[in-house]
Amino acid sequence: MDKEESFCNSTCEDQINMAERELSAFIRAVAELFGPEQARLSTEDWLDQSELMDSPHRGTRKDWRAVTIAASARLANRGTPARDHRTLAASTDAKVSPILSSNCFASALLV
Secondary structure: OOHHHHHHHHHHHHHHHHHHHHHHHHHHHHHHHHOHHHHHHHHHHHHHHHHHOOOHHHOOOOOHHHHHHHHHHHHHHOOOOOOOHHHHHHHOOOOOOOOOHHHHHHHHHOO
16 A cells, blocks of 8 residues: 555544544534434435535535535525423413513513
């Protein structure tokens, strides 16, 4: 194996490791914030974006963070709830207190 081939293999391995770390962190965050279904869809989006960004004019190194940002935009465009799914689950148990008459002035200011 010559030096050029060895360098290429090392560079490819580095790129694979960086891509795996970036994708893993992204999917963990999506799963935690939006649930497993959105994580599955976001994995597909991330892989699709990775392929779209695989153009010869971008050089040999990929910007994996740009792939994640593009996949995040797709997640946002899907119309996912803006709130954390854990918060939504907790909010169904919450009891809402009526506004007391002493609070009416403050609520009138909001109108």
